Amino acid sequence: QVQLVESGGGLVQAGGSLTLSCTASKWIFSGNGMAWFRQAPGKEREFVASISWNGGSTVYVDSVKGRFTIAREDAKSTVSLQMNSLIPEDTAVYYCAAALRAYGSRDTSSYRYWGQGTQVTVSA
Numbered sequence: 001q002v003q004l005v006e007s008g009g010g011l012v013q014a015g016g017s018l019t020l021s022c023t024a025s026k027w028i029f030s031g032n033g034m035a036w037f038r039q040a041p042g043k044e045r046e047f048v049a050s051i052s053w054n055g056g057s058t059v060y061v062d063s064v065k066g067r068f069t070i071a072r073e074d075a076k077s078t079v080s081l082q083m084n085s086l087i088p089e090d091t092a093v094y095y096c097a098a099a100l101r102a103y104g105s106r107d108t109s110s111y112r113y114w115g116q117g118t119q120v121t122v123s124a
Helices: none
Strands: 004-005 012-014 018-023 036-040 046-051 056-060 068-073 078-083 093-097 111-114 118-123
Touching: 004 056, 004 093, 018 036, 018 093, 018 118, 036 078, 046 068, 046 078, 056 068
Parallel strands: 012 118
Antiparallel strands: 004 018, 018 078, 036 046, 036 093, 046 056, 068 078, 093 111, 093 118
């Protein structure tokens, strides 16, 4: 059974930090690009960050550059998103996604499997 399970969301004050984690089924994690997206109420799902199959390439949306870091740990089939200097505009449901290719993209259509999402709320 394909699974992507996110954890680590919660409520934090502006300026604070959170780390999201996503554990994937090994067969969809190994050798494939992974990404984080987010969706705020009333808005479309937005690309946040992606990482290539070997961790050698990472891409971020401009609004999180310098604040968020995506990383992967192949031994545990996990991908994480370290979020620092959080602002209220970061409030959203965050989704982990797996591409069935070595490199992902900013487009949701590149990703075959999705987690259930984890809520991140940043208070002013």
